[in-house]
C-alpha cells in the first residue's frame with residue numbers, strides 16, 4: 001500500500017497544497033513552523049480520522065476558515081482507493097472511502113495501517129503510567145478485539161466500584177456483599193487482561209531489544225519490564241487486602257489499571273539516567289517494534305511517518321535507523337527535517353530512490 005497523492009485544503013497552516021508522492025521515501029524539508037509536521041498529520045488523519053497532535057477537531061481547521069478537506073489517493077494491492085476526510089465548523093466530521101461515507105469511523109481504523117514516530121512520543125517516558133498503558137493497550141487491541149472488549153468492561157466496573165465506594169462514604173454505610181459483586185467481575189476481567197499483557201510483552205520485548213541494539217550499534221543494554229501488582233498476589237486477595245484503604249480514599253487502589261512499564265537503560269530508569277539521544281533511540285525502537293506487530297496483524301505494510309527524528313541523534317544512529325527502514329520489510333516512508341543537506345546526505349547513502357519536497 002502507498003499514498004500516491006494528497007490534497008490538503010485549510011488544514012492547520014496549510015491553505016491549499018497537493019503533493020504527488022514517491023512509492024518509497026519522501027522527505028519534507030524547511031524551516032521551523034513551516035508546516036512539515038502538519039503534512040504528516042494530514043496523512044495520519046486519513047488513516048485514523050483524527051489528528052495525532054490536536055484532539056480538538058475544529059482546532060485543526062486553518063485559522064479564519066470554516067472547514068478543512070483532506071483527500072488521499074492510495075494504491076492498495078494494485079487498486080486505487082480514494083479517502084476523503086472533511087470537517088465543517090458546527091457539523092459532524094465526514095469520512096468517505098471511494099465516495100461512500102462511513103457510518104462508523106472504527107470500520108476505517110486499521111484499513112490504512114500507519115505508525116508515526118514524533119517528538120511528542122517523549123510523553124511515553126516523561127508522563128505517568130497512564131500513557132504507557134495506553135500505548136501497549138493500543139498495540140494489543142489492534143490485533144485482539146476481545147482484549148479491547150475486556151478492557152472497556154474492566155474500566156466500567158472500576159468506575160462502578162468507585163461510585164459505590166463514594167456512596168458508602170457519603171451515606172456512612174458499608175455493604176461487603178454488594179462490593180463483592182464488583183470484585184468478582186474485576187478479578188475475572190483483570191486476570192484476563194494481565195495474562196494477555198504478559199503474553200504480549202514476552203513477544204514484544206525481544207523485538208524491541210533487537211531494534212534498540214541495531215540503532216545503538218550494540219552499545220548499551222536496555223530493558224522493558226512489565227510492572228503489575230498481580231505478579232506477586234492473586235487479584236481477589238489484593239482486593240480483599242485493600243478494602244479498608246479503598247473505603248478511605250473512595251476509589252479502587254489495586255488492579256491492572258495500576259500496571260506500568262519500566263523503561264530502563266543499564267538497569268536504571270531511562271527517564272532519569274538516559275541522555276536525550278538514548279531516550280529518543282528507546283522511543284524509536286518501541287515504535288519500530290509496534291510497526292512490526294501492526295504489519296503482522298494487518299497483512300499490509302504500514303506507512304511510516306518519521307517526524308524530526310534526526311535531531312539529538314548522532315550520525316551513526318541516524319544511519320542505522322535509515323538502513324533499518326530502507327528494506328523490503330518497510331513500505332512508504334515520510335520524513336521531516338529542517339536541514340536539507342543532512343537529509344540528502346543520509347538518504348543518498350542508502351541508494352534508495354526518494355523525493356525531497358522543499359517547503
Ligand SMILES: Nc1ncnc2c1ncn2[C@@H]1O[C@H](COP(=O)(O)OP(=O)(O)OP(=O)(O)O)[C@@H](O)[C@H]1O
Pocket residue numbers: 011012013014030031032033034035036037038039059060061062063308336338
Ligand atoms: N489551526 C491552525 N491554523 C493555522 N495555523 C496553525 C493551526 N494549527 C497549527 N498552526 C500552525 O502550524 C505551524 C506549525 O507547523 P508544523 O508543526 O507543521 O511546523 P514544522 O515545519 O514541523 O516545524 P518544526 O521544524 O519546528 O517542527 C505553527 O506556526 C502553528 O501556529
